[in-house]
Amino acid sequence: LKGKIITVVGSGLIGRSWAMVFLSGGYKVKIYDNKPGQASGAITEIRKQLEELQQAKMLRGNLSAAEQLSLLSSHDDLQQALEGAFFVQECVFEDLEAKQTVFLEVENLVPESVIISSSTSCLMPSNVFSRVQNRTRCIISHPVNPPYYVRLVELVPHPETLSAVMDVAYSLMTDVGQAPVRLKKEIDGFALNRVQYAIIAESWRLVQDGVISVKDIDLVMSEGLGMRYAFIGPIETMHLNAPEGMEDYLQRYNEGMKRVLTTFGPVPDFSGEPAARIIKEVCELIPSEHEHLTARRERRDHLLMGLAKLKK
Ligand code: NAD
Numbered sequence: 001l002k003g004k005i006i007t008v009v010g011s012g013l014i015g016r017s018w019a020m021v022f023l024s025g026g027y028k029v030k031i032y033d034n035k036p037g038q039a040s041g042a043i044t045e046i047r048k049q050l051e052e053l054q055q056a057k058m059l060r061g062n063l064s065a066a067e068q069l070s071l072l073s074s075h076d077d078l079q080q081a082l083e084g085a086f087f088v089q090e091c092v093f094e095d096l097e098a099k100q101t102v103f104l105e106v107e108n109l110v111p112e113s114v115i116i117s118s119s120t121s122c123l124m125p126s127n128v129f130s131r132v133q134n135r136t137r138c139i140i141s142h143p144v145n146p147p148y149y150v151r152l153v154e155l156v157p158h159p160e161t162l163s164a165v166m167d168v169a170y171s172l173m174t175d176v177g178q179a180p181v182r183l184k185k186e187i188d189g190f191a192l193n194r195v196q197y198a199i200i201a202e203s204w205r206l207v208q209d210g211v212i213s214v215k216d217i218d219l220v221m222s223e224g225l226g227m228r229y230a231f232i233g234p235i236e237t238m239h240l241n242a243p244e245g246m247e248d249y250l251q252r253y254n255e256g257m258k259r260v261l262t263t264f265g266p267v268p269d270f271s272g273e274p275a276a277r278i279i280k281e282v283c284e285l286i287p288s289e290h291e292h293l294t295a296r297r298e299r300r301d302h303l304l305m306g307l308a309k310l311k312k
Helices: 013-024 038-055 065-069 078-082 096-109 163-175 192-208 214-229 234-240 246-261 272-285 290-311
Strands: 005-009 028-032 072-075 085-090 115-118 138-143 152-157 179-182
Touching: 005 013, 005 078, 013 028, 013 038, 013 065, 013 085, 013 138, 028 038, 028 078, 038 065, 038 072, 072 078, 078 085, 078 096, 085 096, 085 163, 096 115, 115 163, 138 163, 152 163, 163 179, 192 214, 192 272, 214 234, 214 272, 234 246
Parallel strands: 005 028, 005 085, 028 072, 085 115, 115 138, 152 179
Antiparallel strands: 138 152
């Protein structure tokens, strides 16, 4: 696959991140954006980031920042951007209509063999690709922000997607150092957001019901569950948490788990008085003014960088 061309359509936050990930694997990357000047601006931003990463010895892949940059080009013309590509990663606004229009245009400009991949977080493959003629080569490759440090990519097939297409996407993601997982069929929220929303819902209910503070429920994750979840998942956790493994765990904790699970409340409303209370509480810890949020995001990315290093 090396030396092959990947086209990134949409050069916002995620488009720029994908470009950096693909460059690190030695792929040629052509970025396109329909907002004039946006794609060339993305190159300036990527150059800055690659140079900073090189300085911090956190640059991914075997190539220098300059070598990676030499593989990158920006285009204001879609046809030119798609020329020679074997894989197209769409990263435009999270808007069904916008994405469907992009796929119509792309399909008209590329040969049948080209894989069309979407970064969508929340749209279902059967909706997002509904206006594509040949859907056997369509796939969702859903990244996690920031993809340079958080390597998971959820690969979600359309009902018509060929398994060979899933295999190419899987190999590509592995080759560039991401951690792909395959969903066997489409489902709303994919896997990551379903698990994330389950955690958000129960955290919300516990704060809303006056059981625990915002600060402390976040510590339950960051100092508790999150410590091991960076390295092992919930199923392995069960397997390791009883002396004789999973069967033993189920014998010991089956009843307790079911008892607690039946006490979970309904889906929260995330509005009204409870929301106002939770907003106030979180803003006392981290005010929502730009400078405070930016500082916390920088801290998050810095810590994720360290964790990514550790995991290697
Ligand atoms: P963004 O707003 O930062 O960037 C979108 C870019 O697409 C802009 O540069 C815009 O000019 C361009 N664009 C819009 N319409 C276009 C078109 N027709 N042709 C070409 N370019 C077009 O958005 P983002 O955060 O990068 O999100 C992009 C996609 O990635 C969304 O589908 C989003 O759901 C998904 N995603 C985002 C995150 C995240 O945390 N931000 C995580 C995973 C997936």
